[in-house]
Amino acid sequence: MSNQRKRVVITGMGTINPLGLSMAASWQAIMRSASGIELISLFDTTAHTVKIAGEVKGFDAIERYGKKDARHMDRFVQFALGAAQEAMLASGLKVDAGNADRIGALIGTGMGGISTVGAEAQTLSARGAGRISPFMVPMMLPDTAAGQIALHFGLRGPNLAVSAACASSTNAIGEAAEMIRRGAADVMLSGGAEAALTPLIMAGFANMGTLSTKSTDPHSASRPFDKQRDGFVAAEGAAVLVLEDAAHATARGAQILGEVLGYGLTNDAFHMTAPASDGASAARCMQLALDNAGLLARDIDYLNAHGTSTILNDNMETLAIKKVFGEAAPNLAVSSTKSMHGHLLGAAGALEACIAVQAILHAMLPPTINYEHPDAQCDLDVVPNKARAAPVRRAMSNSFGFGGHNACLILGAFANGRS
Structure with a gap:
């Protein structure tokens, strides 16, 4: 048996998010420096201090799936x-009796079916226990996304959910890649999904003081690394990638979009909601991903930051980047696309991984929009306000979450030789 490490490639990507209902539409919006942040329409915000979010618009579930x-x-x-349907269509992968056992799904989520929980709680209060839907329990479970994907495509391989708050889908992609490397599957559909823009969750986040209150100008509210940032903007959506053993993908003639080169994860063990201000654990996470990829910091051309637009995260992440990249840090392109699509919570990392792959494919650096007031504590090249052309061979993507979770992916262009 060969001891050579299996290479894991990306053969399809799909997304539904505030910027668009497809990968192409989302990338075009990013290249225009568009914002998907608007006044909340999903519920009445009269009694809420926070009135903005990144909602998915134009999505008709009944039209897609039937009533x-x-x-x-x-x-x-x-x-x-x-998102999985788009990714599978892009991959050209056909599932049949001969390969279904070797194809799985691993989907990350922070909140799972929280909107179902909220709706059923209202039903319980207003109409009594006998009116609770018998479908409530399977609808609320965090593993239901992976389960429904398996059911839809007939996937009989590994199947589970990952929940690590806002690092969930980055962990999901990293763990799915590791499953392929160790031979547990040939293909994994992996990513994340979140739909937590409910009155209960938004009130909870608002009362923590984590959300932006810039409701008068929604498009400018999410401003990572800007001195006048005042919190993140919650959003919803999903992104799914088709990860595949490189030999398997090559044998079937698949178009390869990129490669998962490295993965790291750590924990701060500091506080349930606040990041450790010294950035040491986040820096170690990035270094572990580099080590896992067999790369040096100087090999990274672009970093998609967690960049939440909170004071604590953006200061900490800047410090962590400096610890890893040293004197090269000021010249590294670092952007936060949350400035445009908002914070998709457990699905954020998957969307941002897709965006990093697009940056590689198109040789374009996504911008950090709303960057108007430089912050001396965040003195990085944040690709301010407009996309910029630049060759990108390898990209890093960070995700950090409540509970002290840190996760990092390194993605690269694919060639028959080393990426």
Whole structure:
């Protein structure tokens, strides 16, 4: 048996998010420096201090799945399945009896079916226990997205959910890649989904003081690394990637979009919601991903930052980047696309991984929009306000989450030789 490390490639990507209902539409919006942040329309915000979010617009679950199936899926599952359908179509992969056992799904989510929980809690209060839907439990479970994807495509390989708050889908991609490397599957559909823009969750985040309150100008509210940032903007959506053993993908003649080169994960062990201000654990996470990829910091051309637009995260992440990249840090292109699509919570990392792959494919650096007031504590090249042309061979993507979770992916262009 060969001891050579298996290479894991990306053969399809799909997304549904505030910038668009497809990967192409989302990338075009990013290249225009567009914002998907608007006033909340999903519920009445009269009694809420926060009135803005990144909602998915124009998504019709009944049209996509039929009335019966749509009613039995939480919104986060509807998003996940839609993103998976796009990714599978792009991959050209056909599932049949001969390969179904070797294809799996691993989907990350922070909140799972929280919108179902909220709706059923209202039903319980207003109409009594006998009116609770018998579908509530499977609709709320965090593993339902992976389960529905398996059911839809007939996947009989590894199947599970990952929940690590806002690092969930980055962990999902990293762990799915490791499954392929160790031979547990040939193909994994992996990513994340979130639909937590509910009155309860938004009030909870608002009362923590984590959300931006710039409701008068939604498009300018999310401003990572800007001195006048005042919190993140919550969003919803999903992104799914088709990860594949490189030999398997090559044998079937698949178009290869990129490669998963490295993965790292750590924990701060500091506080349940605040990041460790010294950035040491986040820096170690990035270094572990580099080590896992067999790369040096100087090999990275672009970094898609967690960049939440909170004071604590952006200061900490800047410090962590400086620890890893040293004197090269000021010249490294570092952007936060959350400035445009908002914070998709558990699905953020998957969308941002897709964006990093697009940066590689198109040789374009996504911008950090709304960057108007430089912050001396965040003195990086944040690709301010407009996309910039530049060759990108390898990209790093960071995700950090409540609970002290840190996760990092390194993605690269694919060639028959070393990426």
